[in-house]
Each structure stands twice: as structure tokens, then as C-alpha cells.
Amino acid sequence: xxxxxxxxxxxxxxxxxxxxxxxxxxxxxxxxxxxxxxxxxxxxxxxxxxxxxxxxxxxxxxxxxxxxxxxxxxxxxxxxxxxxxxxxxxxxxxxxxxxxxxxxxxxxxxxxxxxxxxxxxxxxxxxxxxxxxxxxxxxxxxxxxxxxxxxxxxxxxxxxxxxxxxxxxxxxxxxxxxxxxxxxxxxxxxxxxxxxxxxxxxxxxxxxxxxxxxxxxxxxxxxxxxxxxxxxxxxxxxxxxxxxxxxxxxxxxxxxxxxxxxxxxxxxxxxxxxxxxxxxxxxxxxxxxxxxxxxxxxxxxxxxxxxxxxxxxxxxxxxxxxxxxxxxxxxxxxxxxxxxxxxxxxxxxxxxxxxxxxxxxxxxxxxxxxxxxxxxxxxxxxxxxxxxxxxxxxxxxxxxxxxxxxxxxxxxxxxxxxxxxxxxxxxxxxxxxxxxxxxxxxxxxxxxxxxxxxxxxxxxxxxxxxxxxxxxxxxxxxxxxxxxxxxxxxxxxxxxxxxxxxxxxxxxxxxxxxxxxxxxxxxxxxxxxxxxxxxxxxxxxxxxxxxxxxxxxxxxxxxxxxxxxxxxxxxxxxxxxxxxxxxxxxxxxxxxxxxxxxxxxxxxxxxxxxxxxxxxx
Numbered sequence: 001x002x003x004x005x006x007x008x009x010x011x012x013x014x015x016x017x018x019x020x021x022x023x024x025x026x027x028x029x030x031x032x033x034x035x036x037x038x039x040x041x042x043x044x045x046x047x048x049x050x051x052x053x054x055x056x057x058x059x060x061x062x063x064x065x066x067x068x069x070x071x072x073x074x075x076x077x078x079x080x081x082x083x084x085x086x087x088x089x090x091x092x093x094x095x096x097x098x099x100x101x102x103x104x105x106x107x108x109x110x111x112x113x114x115x116x117x118x119x120x121x122x123x124x125x126x127x128x129x130x131x132x133x134x135x136x137x138x139x140x141x142x143x144x145x146x147x148x149x150x151x152x153x154x155x156x157x158x159x160x161x162x163x164x165x166x167x168x169x170x171x172x173x174x175x176x177x178x179x180x181x182x183x184x185x186x187x188x189x190x191x192x193x194x195x196x197x198x199x200x201x202x203x204x205x206x207x208x209x210x211x212x213x214x215x216x217x218x219x220x221x222x223x224x225x226x227x228x229x230x231x232x233x234x235x236x237x238x239x240x241x242x243x244x245x246x247x248x249x250x251x252x253x254x255x256x257x258x259x260x261x262x263x264x265x266x267x268x269x270x271x272x273x274x275x276x277x278x279x280x281x282x283x284x285x286x287x288x289x290x291x292x293x294x295x296x297x298x299x300x301x302x303x304x305x306x307x308x309x310x311x312x313x314x315x316x317x318x319x320x321x322x323x324x325x326x327x328x329x330x331x332x333x334x335x336x337x338x339x340x341x342x343x344x345x346x347x348x349x350x351x352x353x354x355x356x357x358x359x360x361x362x363x364x365x366x367x368x369x370x371x372x373x374x375x376x377x378x379x380x381x382x383x384x385x386x387x388x389x390x391x392x393x394x395x396x397x398x399x400x401x402x403x404x405x406x407x408x409x410x411x412x413x414x415x416x417x418x419x420x421x422x423x424x425x426x427x428x429x430x431x432x433x434x435x436x437x438x439x440x441x442x443x444x445x446x447x448x449x450x451x452x453x454x455x456x457x458x459x460x461x462x463x464x465x466x467x468x469x470x471x472x473x474x475x476x477x478x479x480x481x482x483x484x485x486x487x488x489x490x491x492x493x494x495x496x497x498x499x500x501x502x503x504x505x506x507x508x509x510x511x512x513x514x515x516x517x518x519x520x521x522x523x524x525x526x527x528x529x530x531x532x533x534x535x536x537x538x539x540x541x542x543x544x545x546x547x548x549x550x551x552x553x554x555x556x557x558x559x560x561x562x563x564x565x566x567x568x569x570x571x572x573x574x575x576x577x578x579x580x581x582x583x584x585x586x587x588x589x590x591x592x593x594x595x596x597x598x599x600x601x602x603x604x605x606x607x608x609x610x611x612x613x614x615x616x617x
Contacts, residue, residue: 391419413528
């Protein structure tokens, strides 16, 4: 769920820096030229394919670091110069990646060994924004990408010339204010950042679609959906299957939250037969609702640990929070983070410059230059996010010895799921073990804990699904530019039961107010991660010999669970994700029933609360 790009969007361009012919030849004599011509005309064979893919990886290892360093510099110091350098290197990387991906298709019908075939598959299918072959268009695509990300990172809402709010300020207001007029003002204010992005985004879609068609795909939508070790259309069906498992639980949570918001704000503001107004859910994008727990919590007194308060009482600052998260992984048997992590990471919002504050985890040299980038706030939510981000870093380090094209997660949902799996172990038991709290609430208090978690986890699930549903429709041309915004809200109402609190202008571009859209970060990964993390947690708790209810389990201190986890992480992308999943869970199928089992006591409670309510929208 977190806004993470574990090695920036350049992670998807790992095959980008090679400019070589498939078959080398000399031009030192006429005879050699004739031989070369004859060689070039013959059909490629398995040896050619293997040489191509292996040489590509050698060059990639040499050239990847400068581009990622430039991206880091840009995100942590936004100005004209860092933007220009990042865009330049990104363009060179992207255009070459696209060129190589197109060359890889020459071997589609060549019989090769399994490892070469997988590398060719990954080379062709891992691009997010494939560049058109025409240099001017390729350069323009990189420029647009840089501009969009910079517009988001530098975005502010100025109520007056002297009163300007950063996104972090507005997020705090959305989380804590209970004045609907204040919430609406901030909600609308942040969305003033995105309308200037719309024309650029439309142009970007056109250029990237051109690159995708040159790779043999119908459009960019098919390329994105084709990168999951199954045909694109089958993957879409798989997403529908998982959502159908989870929708009844989400509907029950939605019904309860809407009823309680109606009590808080009045049914004139929150009608009980319509979607929930998006500005009242405690989050700028209404993607997670944990900040309104105080409004929707059970009436009976329950003891729910205040992690934010516990951090303050125990003198935690930003660095101590990160150190504690590191110690969790150490307890599982993972080696400590390198010293350079502490020297090079960004932990706080600088006062003197604009940065992209979105939490992200990086491996700059694909070996040991691990970093996180966060504007950490000392809250329980951020404490969880730090554990999540380090999950990315430990995953990155686990597969660092693999060939270049295998350095990634089994699918992009795995990378997000690992950190979230660890975060599920931030239970009262864990908090007591590390000295943040003195006592653990008994099981009679679990409904409160489960509800608070569901407001983040379950509330997020349809949001995690719909962003790419919108993008795929845009990429395919099903949604035209003049309908970008209306289609966005149609999907939000369909999946989330959430609506815009005011009528939106025709030229609004509300999707651009969500980081992952201007940053072109695929979002289905977060939906998948919410399924996978509970499957992982279930199995790891079994290995840790947990004897409590699954929602009270923490794997903290279990080296047996840590070894099983690391064994899967070390596979990287070397096998289809189904094999990686089976290596830990014993099953090759993603299954949402682990979520339902985890939250079973809460579902029963919600059904009791909703017995006399009108649900649905």
C-alpha cells in the first residue's frame, strides 16, 4: 500500500543500456564483409540468444548505477539541474531498454534453454514506459516523466501568498481534523496540483503506447498485464477472482463506517444509501481509513495500544525508529544493514529544499548501497511503514548475487508484501518484547485492534485494484482524455463506494493527485501484496510455532521463520512467481481466505452491527 518504488521506476528498465548487434563481425576486409552479410541473414540460434542475453547483463551491470544515482539526486533535491540530469539518463536507459526488448523478440521462435528463455521473457515484459524507436519521441517521453514527477514532488496548496501547505501538512489535517469544511478545503486544495499534468499525461500515454506496439503488444495495458507469468487476459480474470473473495468483507466494513460517519457528520453530509464522501475518511485519497478509528470504534471500552504515544514516552526519534525496525530483521537471522545505509538515507524532510517525501526503498548499486527515503513522522503508522521499507531493502540484498535480470521480486506484489508481512508482526506481544509497552491487552480487546487494522488493510483493497483498472482503460483507448476524470470517479464509486464530495470540473485530473499516476508506478502490486502478505504471515507463524490466534502472532525472534523467508527472497525473479509462492506456502495459487481467517472475529462483529442497517450504494 505504501508509495514505494524499491529502486525507483528504473528498476523496470534493467535491460536498458546495451547497444550491440546480435552477432558480432569484423569489417577489415571485403571477404569478412561478405561473411558478415551471410551471418546476419541466417536465422538466429540458441547460441546467439544466450550470447545476446549474457552480454546484455554485463553491460547493464556497468551502466545502471549512474542512472539510479541521478534519480536519487532528483528525488532528494528537486531543482532544474537534477531534473535535467535525471531525465537525460532516464531517456538513455529507457530507449536502450526498449531497443533490447524489441531485439529479444527475434528469439521468440528459437529453441533455447529454460534460463535463457526466462531472461528473454523478462527483458521484453518488464518495461513500464517503453520508448518509441524515434529518438525525438524517446527523449520527449523521458522529459514528460521527469516533469510529471517534479510537479507532484513540488506541489503545494497556497490559501494565500503567505499560507502555503505541503502535502505532509495537508495529510496531517486530513488525519486529525473533524471539521468537514476544513477537510473539504484541503481535499480540493491538493487537487489543484494535478490539472496541469493532464495534457502531459495524455501525451505520455500516446508515446508509451507507440513503444508498446513496437514490442508487439496491442497497447501499454497489455504489456503491463502480461508481466505476471500468465496471459494478460487470464491475469485480469485472476484479479476478479481474488476481489470476489474479499468484496463481502469490504462491503460489511463500508456499511459500518458509513453509518458511524452519518452519526458524526449527519446524514445530509453522509447519505446512508450513497457512496461515502471521499474527504471524510481520514486520508487524502480515502485509500485507508485508520485515522478515523475514533469515530467508528466499538462503543464498549476497549484497550487498544497507542503506538504513537508509546514512541513519544520512550524517547523515540526518527533514527531510533529505523534502528528498531532493523533489529526485527536481525532477530530473524538477517545481517545488519551496511553503514552506508545510515550515511546515505534520507530520514527527515529537509527545511531548505523540495524532495519527494513518498517512502521508498532503494538499492543504488544493486549490491550493498541500500537506502530508504522518507520524511519520517514519529507515529505508529510511520513505525509500521519503516518496517515495510526495510522489507524491500532486505529483499534487494537477498537476490543481489543473481544475474541482473533476476534481481527483482517474483512479481511486483511480492516486493510490497514482504514488508507488510513483517508489519503484521507489530503486535502487542512484539511491542511488549521491545519495551514499548508494559502489558498486553487480553483477547476481549481484539475487536478494536482488528477493526483498526481493517480500516487500513481491508479498506485499501478496492483502491489497490481500481487505479490500474483506470490506467488500463486509458492505455487501451477505452477512456478518452476528455473522460479521464469522470471514468476515475465511476471506478471509485464502483469498487470503493466512495464519491467526490463536490462536483468535479471537466478539466480536473484527480488521478494525478495520487503519486503513483504521475510517477507511472504500476499499482496492482499493492492489491496483490494485500493478499500475499496474509498467506506469508500464516505460514511463517506456523514455522514460528505460534500457538495464539493468527492475528496475535508475531514472528519476532524466530530464525526458523526468517530462514524460510530468506530462502524465498533469494529466488528473486529466477522462477515464475507461482514457484516462489509454493516454496514458502506449499501452494502456487494466491488465495484471499487467509485474510478472511485473520479477520474472522471482526467480520462476525460487523455483521452484528449492520443487522438493522441499509448497506450497499
